[in-house]
Amino acid sequence: MFISExxxxxxxxxxELYREEIQARQDDVEPLRVGGVVYLxxxxxxxxxxxxxxxxxISFDVPSRLASQLAAKELDVAIVPAIxxxxxxDYVVLSDACIAAADFARSxxxxxxxxxxxxxxxxxxxxxxxxxxxxxxxxxxxxxxFPEVRELPLGDDPASLDCDAILMIGDRxxxxxxxxxxxxxxLAAEWCSWTGLPLVFAVWVAxxxxxxxxxxxxxxxxxxxxxxxxxxIIARKAAADLGLSYTLCYEYLTRDLHFxxxxxxxxxxxxxxxxxxxxxxxxxxxxxxVIN
Ligand SMILES: C=C(O[C@@H]1C=C(C(=O)O)C=C[C@H]1O)C(=O)O
Numbered sequence: 001m002f003i004s005e006x007x008x009x010x011x012x013x014x015x016e017l018y019r020e021e022i023q024a025r026q027d028d029v030e031p032l033r034v035g036g037v038v039y040l041x042x043x044x045x046x047x048x049x050x051x052x053x054x055x056x057x058i059s060f061d062v063p064s065r066l067a068s069q070l071a072a073k074e075l076d077v078a079i080v081p082a083i084x085x086x087x088x089x090d091y092v093v094l095s096d097a098c099i100a101a102a103d104f105a106r107s108x109x110x111x112x113x114x115x116x117x118x119x120x121x122x123x124x125x126x127x128x129x130x131x132x133x134x135x136x137x138x139x140x141x142x143x144x145x146f147p148e149v150r151e152l153p154l155g156d157d158p159a160s161l162d163c164d165a166i167l168m169i170g171d172r173x174x175x176x177x178x179x180x181x182x183x184x185x186x187l188a189a190e191w192c193s194w195t196g197l198p199l200v201f202a203v204w205v206a207x208x209x210x211x212x213x214x215x216x217x218x219x220x221x222x223x224x225x226x227x228x229x230x231x232x233i234i235a236r237k238a239a240a241d242l243g244l245s246y247t248l249c250y251e252y253l254t255r256d257l258h259f260x261x262x263x264x265x266x267x268x269x270x271x272x273x274x275x276x277x278x279x280x281x282x283x284x285x286x287x288x289x290v291i292n
Pocket of ligand 1: 037039041042063064080081082099105107108127128129130131132169170171201202
């Protein structure tokens, strides 16, 4: 009786003593619902995340679906098309990690049966939101055309579409048989030559701006740095997974794409945000809030 009373008392005192610490640990281990883009181009951002952020519960999907899941608060944070960052004042961009290209991106391509200034129907990859908007902006601003826009559903054969032009992104643009159309335009190269700026496709976005995201932002930057130090391993694994050559994967990750935002990327995002607002794709005067 005495022992048990003593035990109870000790346990009570102990739990008082450790209440704060136990609470802090429970807060720590509350899973962070993280959405990762399923494509090769996101692997450098995600590769080291399980070890640096063991409480992250990472799910993978195509960019447009991640954007919908983030908007529905089914995810806490996700790599989403950059255009999404302008959609809500509830969104914050975490870290300077991104998916961007300063010339040819290789995986974001418009295939067309006519020269771009003659495009009247455009099918956009259902996985995309940034490149879908950039295509329409470039066609309007640079080529003076406003095509009727349809969707290329996920999994559909692009050759089955009866459209003047087709935008494809991601692994599908690199692995599926390319539509046999005579005009092939790399969207990032088009944007870069028109603006003199890189094209930022995707960023880490979280909702709940009142939360302190700085720790997570620093982890995302560190995960990117570790990923960049492991591009050789990442390219080797991706080549096996996707049935592509190692050289193609390695050059894609080291030469075609880059993963850090600096002043030029921010300038490009500002311009993109203004143009996207001009065409009604996002609300006017949207400003990005970046947490590093
Ligand atoms: C370079 C790419 O970037 C992607 C393009 C996106 C878009 O167009 O919305 C979104 C996320 C990125 O993963 C690609 O998928 O080929």
